[in-house]
Amino acid sequence: MKPIATPFALDRFVPYRLSVLSNNVSDAIARLYRSRFGLTIPEWRCMAVLGSFAPLSASEVAARTAMDKVQVSRAVAALLQKGFALQATDRQDRRRSKLNLSASGARVYARIVPLAQAAEAELLAALTPRERKSLSTLLDKLSAHAAAQAQQRKGDEE
Numbered sequence: 158m159k160p161i162a163t164p165f166a167l168d169r170f171v172p173y174r175l176s177v178l179s180n181n182v183s184d185a186i187a188r189l190y191r192s193r194f195g196l197t198i199p200e201w202r203c204m205a206v207l208g209s210f211a212p213l214s215a216s217e218v219a220a221r222t223a224m225d226k227v228q229v230s231r232a233v234a235a236l237l238q239k240g241f242a243l244q245a246t247d248r249q250d251r252r253r254s255k256l257n258l259s260a261s262g263a264r265v266y267a268r269i270v271p272l273a274q275a276a277e278a279e280l281l282a283a284l285t286p287r288e289r290k291s292l293s294t295l296l297d298k299l300s301a302h303a304a305a306q307a308q309q310r311k312g313d314e315e
Contacts, residue, residue, distance in 0.1 A: 182280060189272045194265050195239070199224060199232040201269065204241060204258065208266040212255035214247070241265060 167173050183198055190196050196204065199222075206221045207213060213221070219229040233256060236242035241262030247253040258266055281289050 182276070186273050186276045189276065190269050194269065196265075196269075197232065197235070199228045200235050200241075203229060203232040203236060204262060204266055204269075205273075207242060207256055207258050208263070208270070211257045212245075214253050214255060218256065236262065 187198050187201070190201055202222045202224060203218050206218050210217075210221060215229055215233055216226070218233065219226050222229065224232075233242060233244075237244060240259055243257050243259045243262075244254045245257070247255050281292075284292060
């Protein structure tokens with residue numbers, strides 16, 4: 158194998174750094190709800206989206222979580238089995254179904270949200286108020302740009 162002319166500084170590569178940060182933060186929060194409520198990270202992500210935006214189809218949950226459809230399908234099936242979510246036929250399009258949190262799911266969601274917010278506050282305590290605002294602005298900007306790039310690539314593939 159031919160050596161790469163310029164060494165790849167993985168520890169400075171932004172996608173890698175964001176992924177590691179995301180995994181570390183998700184794992185820390187997951188410890189809180191896994192032991193107390195028996196939820197996996199994908200289940201909580203689906204639950205969090207349903208708690209904020211329901212009713213949603215499974216495809217809409219996948220789009221909002223940026224998880225693949227198989228992960229969402231498994232997580233939704235688990236939430237339904239645990240009694241944390243409900244599935245009903247969409248009134249506008251009877252071929253589709255919509256998901257909502259059940260009453261017990263809503264109670265669990267209401268208990269996890271403050272834990273997640275406290276974990277976020279603990280993480281952000283490392284930043285000044287000005288840095289927090291800058292981080293939010295930069296994340297919004299990067300997210301919008303990445304979404305536009307993904308949309309463009311999708312159009313190029315079609």
